[in-house]
Structure formats: structure tokens, C-alpha cells
Amino acid sequence: MNYQETLEWLFARLPMFQREGQAAYKGNLDNTLRLDRYFDSPHRRFKTIHVGGTNGKGSVSHMLASVLQEAGYKTGLYTSPHLKDFRERIKINGGMIPESAVVDFVARHQALFLEVQPSFFEMTVAMAFAYFADSQVDIAVIEVGLGGRLDSTNIITPLLSIVTNISFDHVALLGDTLEKIAGEKAGILKPGVPAIIGTRDPATDFVFERKAAEQGTPLQFATDNWECHRHEDNTYDLKNKQGAVYHLAPELKGFYQRKNIPAVLEALLELRASGLPLPDRAIRDGIARIVQNTGLFGRWQELSRAPYTVCDTGHNLDGITESVAQIATCTHERLHVVLGMVNDKDVSGVLRVLPAEATYYFTKAALPRALNEEILARQAHTVGLDGECYPTVAEAYAAARKAATAKDMIYIGGSTFVVAEVLDGVLP
Secondary structure (H helix, E strand, C coil), X not given: CCHHHHHHHHHHHCCCHHHHHHHHCCCCCHHHHHHHHHCCCHHHHCEEEEEECCCCHHHHHHHHHHHHHHCCCCEEEECXXXXXXXXXXXXXXXXXXXXXXXXXXXHHHHHHHHHHCCCHHHHXXXXXXXXXXHCCCCEEEEECCCCCCCCHHHHCCCCEEEECCCCCCCHHHHCCCHHHHHHXXXXXXXXXXXXXXXXXXXXXXXXXXXXXXHHCCCEEEHHHHEEEEECCCCCEEEEECCCCEEEECCCCCCCCHHHHHHHHHHHHHHHHHCCCCCCHHHHHHHHHCHHHHHCCCXXXXXXXXXXXXXXXXXXXXXXXXXXXXXXXXXXXXCEEEEECCECCCCHXXXXXXXXXXXXXXXXXXXXXXXXXXXXXXXHHHCCCCCEEECCCHHHHHHHHHHHCCCCCEEEEECCHHHHHHHHHHHCC
């Protein structure tokens, strides 16, 4: 099989949460451990950093990887889902795993996958760990896929565990309270391995504190240690209680990065204290070159200046709330919103925080989990949001561009997969 045929085989044979949702979720680590034994535990052959949380874990993972690259380490990066190309999930120093490596890995182990029947994610984790080990990376930043305790990435023993924040998402799988969700996220904490929680929240702090106390995990909350001030030019001044001062100019433009950057700095200084050389220059340059170094897409990504056009992968209530707050600071005459969601999210909660004065272009991404655009439009109408329906993301985006003047703003979001389809048509 060639690369495209290989992907089609994987999509057809292995259940994929990205497309199918809950039916593809495996509530145990049995397959992961079986694959790990088969490949002789490749994750033990390189250092790791584990990053979980509800929102922000992708940004944090990419920032850490960018800094590590600037510091001279051969750095693996495992994230999910992908936006344009499956290979975005597995990178070394910003370069995607070669198509030939994907084809060869599947061809050599096809019989195993047919026998074990892993999920798409379980297979991908095995591929990433084997690729990183064979490539002799110095360190790999590993992003949790979903939850933490039962996530396939949770077989690693990292140098450091990071949980960005906790909010409602995937409640059918992780629990219907913040305490239950935090319990799943806290599952990545390991005995004796330092852990950093990005932001304090009285609804969930005790979950992490209790877990850390039970197993002797050194625990820090980044917001306890850092003062963070964002300027209008998207630069940040940060100071910690030990007197460290950083002036940073991140390549990422989203206001919500003010929550992620303190966690990144706390993590980097913890790694430095543990003996990993990380000069201040690498920290500054790594955060300034996140997109250049790692190829991160879709985080308040500006696609056009006239009309001002932005896409963002925020897809739950907290993520959309952050985007709406930033939209309110943008100068524009009319706001156009290209909106699609998947059917296992808190659709009504998201719709209630979106601006009523906007013109909406309701659509759906091309995957089974996508919520029908007409159902989305009817739900939106009940909270005062109105617009037209479009059967494809491309048509919705084209309609918004046709209607918008140079002084308007277009926002594209609601689902990672809506953003992915727009980027697929915009980026080379």
C-alpha cells in the first residue's frame, strides 16, 4: 500500500474517536500494554514529559517542544487530533514522521493490528513511541489524548507531569462533575514524579492534592508562583516568587495563552532544577517561535486582515468563552461566525455564550460525529442566534467571505474539525 492507501486501511479497520466518538473509546489499557510488550517498551528508551488537561494541553505541549528544540535537544512531540495530515501527530524537531515510516510500520505489523484490534489512537501511540525510540530522540513531549488515567499515553513514567486546567468536556466518558473529570486527569500523576497544575480551581484543587499526597507526588500550582501581565502588543511580563523575570513575545495570539504560559515556565524551571540544561535564551526564543518550530495550527490563527478572519480550535464552553472575550476586543463593523459542532459536546452551553449580534453560517464537518447543521441552527435560534445553513464547511466559509466587507470580522470555530477543513482549503 502507498501512504494514502495505508491511511484508508487504518481508518476503515481501527475505530477512531475523532470520527466515531464514544464507540471508539477503550476504557482500559489492555491493548496498549499488549502493544507495548510487543514493541519491547520503546518509551523506556527516551525521556518524556506528560501533558494533560481539558483546554490548553496542545499549546503547552508545543511550547515545551519548541523550547526544548531551541535548547538543542532532539525533541519528539506526540499530539492529537491532527488538522490536515495524520503525520502532524508524530513529530521530531517540528518535522512530521515521513510517509514511508507510516507505511512501513503498518505493513510490518498489520497482522498484529488485525489480531489485537486496537483503536486508532492505541495504534498511533505505539507508532509514535516506536518511531521516537528508533530515531533516538533525547526527550519527547507527550500530550494526553482523552482523560488521563486510562489514556494510552499513560504507560510512560515522565520527568514531569502537567495538567493545564479542568473544565467540562467528554462528560459521557470522564464524568458529569468537575471532581470526576479531575480524578481522571489526575490519573497521569506518578509517585515521586513532580507535577504541575496550570491554574487553581477550588472545585478541583483538592482532587490533585489528595492524589499527590497518596502517592508522594511533589505538586505545584503554577498560578501560585507566577504573576502574568499581557500587553496589547501580545507581549507578556512574568515574574515568579523566586525573582525570575521573563519578557516574552509568543507567536500564538490567543488571550487564553495567559493561562498556559505560567504553566510552561513553571515546567521549564522545574526541569532545569532537576538537572536538564535550559538556558533563558532557549525559553525566550522557543516561545517566540512556536509555530515556526513545531508547525502548530488553529490557535487564534489569523487567515486574513481584510476582512479580519480568525479560526480557533476551542470547542467546549470554556474554550469558546475565551474566544468570545477576544472577539469583543477586535475592531469590526459586522461579525460573521462560521459555526459547526460535534454531537457529543455541550451544544446549548456553547450557544448561550456566543454573540447574538453576529450573522451565523451553520455547517458541519465531514465526519460521523458532526452535528447536523439544521439541528444546530434550530438550537441556536432558541437562544437568539440566527443565520443560514450550509451542508459543507467550504460552502459556509465561502458564503461568509462573500457577505463580509473589508471592515468586518469572520470567526471560524465550534469544532476542531471545522477549523481543520478551512485550513485544508487555505494552507498550502
